[in-house]
Structure formats: C-alpha cells, structure tokens
Amino acid sequence: MHQSAIDHMALCCRTYLRKDRHYDIVDVGSCAGAEGGWTHRDQLGDYDCTYTGVDVRPGPNVDLVMTKPYRIPLKSNCADLVITGQTFEHVPFFWVSFLEMCRLVKPLGLVFITVPSRGHAHYDVDLWRFYPDAMRSLAAISRMNLKEAHTDWPPRRPGSNRFDYKAINERCAYWGDTVGVFQKPRRYSKLVVIAREVDVWWANRVGGVKHVKRPKPLEARSRVSSS
Numbered sequence: 001m002h003q004s005a006i007d008h009m010a011l012c013c014r015t016y017l018r019k020d021r022h023y024d025i026v027d028v029g030s031c032a033g034a035e036g037g038w039t040h041r042d043q044l045g046d047y048d049c050t051y052t053g054v055d056v057r058p059g060p061n062v063d064l065v066m067t068k069p070y071r072i073p074l075k076s077n078c079a080d081l082v083i084t085g086q087t088f089e090h091v092p093f094f095w096v097s098f099l100e101m102c103r104l105v106k107p108l109g110l111v112f113i114t115v116p117s118r119g120h121a122h123y124d125v126d127l128w129r130f131y132p133d134a135m136r137s138l139a140a141i142s143r144m145n146l147k148e149a150h151t152d153w154p155p156r157r158p159g160s161n162r163f164d165y166k167a168i169n170e171r172c173a174y175w176g177d178t179v180g181v182f183q184k185p186r187r188y189s190k191l192v193v194i195a196r197e198v199d200v201w202w203a204n205r206v207g208g209v210k211h212v213k214r215p216k217p218l219e220a221r222s223r224v225s226s227s
Helices: 003-016 094-104 132-142 190-206 220-225
Strands: 022-028 048-056 077-087 105-118 146-153 176-183
Touching: 003 077, 003 105, 022 094, 077 094, 077 190, 094 105, 094 132, 094 190, 105 132, 132 176, 132 190, 176 190
Parallel strands: 022 048, 022 077, 077 105
Antiparallel strands: 105 176, 146 176
16 A cells, blocks of 8 residues: 555544544455555554454455455444545445445444545556545435545646646656545435445446456557557
C-alpha cells in the first residue's frame, strides 16, 4: 500500500474517531499479502478497538475468510466503523461490496474508503480508478450520508484549469487517491435492503470477469491515442 493511502486513512482516523471510546471495526480486503506488511490493524493501534480483518482469501491480517466474494459473513449492524483501503479497484462489482459494508455498520456508524485515482494497472484484475463523484454515486445508491469526498489531483498548468500530468513524479506523487467518508442514517432505507440482497445474489452468481476474454483492440487504436 502506497504512502498517500496510508496517510489518508490516518487522517480519517484522527478526524472522525475518538480516543475515549471503544470501536468495533471491520476491515474489508485486509490481507497484507503473502509476506505480510503494513496493515490498518497497525494504524489503529492507538485506538480502543476490536478489529476484524476480512478477505476473500486467507493470509496475514485475515481473521475471517469470505466463502462468497460479495457476502461478508458477519451480522448486520455489528460494527461502529467499516473500512477498506486500496481494494475496490480490484472488485468487479464494487458497489455491491459497498452495500454489504453499509449493512454491517450500525446506525450513525462510519465507513472509510481509500481507492486509487491514478496509477498503473497491477495484479491480475485491476478495473477502476475513482474521482469524488464516484463517492457521490455510492452515497446515492446506498442512501448513506456522504461526509467527505476528496481526490488527489495532479497540479494544474500555470494559468489553466487543465491538469499538468507531466508534473507527476516531479511535483506530486505517482500514485493518487480518492477518499470517501460515509455515515449511516439513524433510520436506514428498507428499499436499499431489498436492492442489496438482489445485487449480492446476482454478483455472487456472476462471480467476476475472468470468464470474459480480453478482446484485442483494433490496431488503429494505438494511432488514435498517440495523435
């Protein structure tokens, strides 16, 4: 996990969490990789919390393995905070995973998300990059209250509204992130519950995208993109 994502999650914790209370926290996509490494569990060490790491595969920092990719095996309204960091770009139907995260969080509880806004494709499946309006979209479909949405944009060209992408790695970091902070309403929409269950069933039935072959683009596409 790159440094900006770590820093953004740390800022979420400092801003929205308190040191004088206990939190039940669920981390979705918590696996630290085959060799371990930095985790959100480490980041939350200064807070009074019960931490549960959840992932679709076993590994370091995973307490609970999901047997289905879009069903988190925990009770509804069980967490004060649900977090996910640098995971949704690898989830084909990430909005379904988000609806499951909203199911877990208690009324008035929080959801923290960090996702890349730029950076190269990595791992075997890498599908998405996110902007602030993506967080608005998740709030709309879930009926969660959006408290914050931020994107690490590249610097702008002098005297212009256009981004200076050449400045990446010169004046700003190669990786950029988008952050979303959501709060569950005290009274949650029953219509969302119905929609979520249909979406979870269908997403688990489809599974992912590996059964769809990557078609080769027209050779002329490279000329279009370089012109």
